[in-house]
Amino acid sequence: MSRDVTYNELSAKALEILRKGAFLTTAGNNKINTMTIGWGNIGIAWQKPVFMVMVRPSRYTYELIEKSNEFTVSIPFKDMGRALGICGSKSGRELDKFAAAGLKTVAAKKISTPVIADCGLHYECKVIYKQEMIPEQLAAADQSACYPSGDYHTLYFGEIVASYIDY
Amino acid sequence: MSRDVTYNELSAKALEILRKGAFLTTAGNNKINTMTIGWGNIGIAWQKPVFMVMVRPSRYTYELIEKSNEFTVSIPFKDMGRALGICGSKSGRELDKFAAAGLKTVAAKKISTPVIADCGLHYECKVIYKQEMIPEQLAAADQSACYPSGDYHTLYFGEIVASYIDY
Numbered sequence: 001m002s003r004d005v006t007y008n009e010l011s012a013k014a015l016e017i018l019r020k021g022a023f024l025t026t027a028g029n030n031k032i033n034t035m036t037i038g039w040g041n042i043g044i045a046w047q048k049p050v051f052m053v054m055v056r057p058s059r060y061t062y063e064l065i066e067k068s069n070e071f072t073v074s075i076p077f078k079d080m081g082r083a084l085g086i087c088g089s090k091s092g093r094e095l096d097k098f099a100a101a102g103l104k105t106v107a108a109k110k111i112s113t114p115v116i117a118d119c120g121l122h123y124e125c126k127v128i129y130k131q132e133m134i135p136e137q138l139a140a141a142d143q144s145a146c147y148p149s150g151d152y153h154t155l156y157f158g159e160i161v162a163s164y165i166d167y
Numbered sequence: 168m169s170r171d172v173t174y175n176e177l178s179a180k181a182l183e184i185l186r187k188g189a190f191l192t193t194a195g196n197n198k199i200n201t202m203t204i205g206w207g208n209i210g211i212a213w214q215k216p217v218f219m220v221m222v223r224p225s226r227y228t229y230e231l232i233e234k235s236n237e238f239t240v241s242i243p244f245k246d247m248g249r250a251l252g253i254c255g256s257k258s259g260r261e262l263d264k265f266a267a268a269g270l271k272t273v274a275a276k277k278i279s280t281p282v283i284a285d286c287g288l289h290y291e292c293k294v295i296y297k298q299e300m301i302p303e304q305l306a307a308a309d310q311s312a313c314y315p316s317g318d319y320h321t322l323y324f325g326e327i328v329a330s331y332i333d334y
Contacts, residue, residue: 040210041209041217041219043185043207045207045208046206046309046313047206047312048309050208052208052210052219054212128305128306128309129304129306133298137297139296146214
């Protein structure tokens, strides 16, 4: 079951718990992948509610989101530390993360990319804007702290087309 | 007086009320300006709490933020609709918005740019990343809806170095 909730209610909850880690799920070419994220922005832009996620080009997720132009974010309400650990350290290219982490997917309501089952809070997003980072425009301290290998993120701004809590 | 509050508490409140309008304040060359914003993102990036604001190059605010690399966002808790209307429709190049809108500034705690007095919720931000939008990477519908004159925003990601509620 799921219950639709307001954008404001969800936004507050998302920010409160994003620091513990969330699942960024993408799909394309009959493949599904999920990865752990701890960074993300939420707000309003271009007259729409948006969720911004950051993906490095080296990630399998990058291949999929570039093809599908959509993604979901599933934010656990319960302790899913083990699954978050697996999905944050392994690549979906080499491992079936869903089997390894004991995760199941559920069809989304508005887009083709699924959400993570029994997770808590879900956002379904269609990419409306994206942009590769320009390294020299990031403060020097953050460049060295976050990009020692130069694998700069691409920023994906997704319009939130559905958001709900499963229970 | 002001009271320090947690990032989570402030983030939730900010998103709840951002839709009503907020003041984006910038300062440089002994000038101070404020403008009304209804768009903005908040979250975590580069291991830091961040507030992202969007400024068109035609704005007076653009001149100031480009010089100072910092900004404040003040989000009214009470009805400041008249002041928001003035600060969203006039340019600080031609008008003393503070006099016209009956606004006063208060020195910030951590940066040189002031906040708007008696407003409610304040964020003090240092720009750690910025990027001009690339027009063709925005969805076509949003291009025509938001940029009929082609004045695309620059995105400023500010590290939140202080946040508090005055009362």
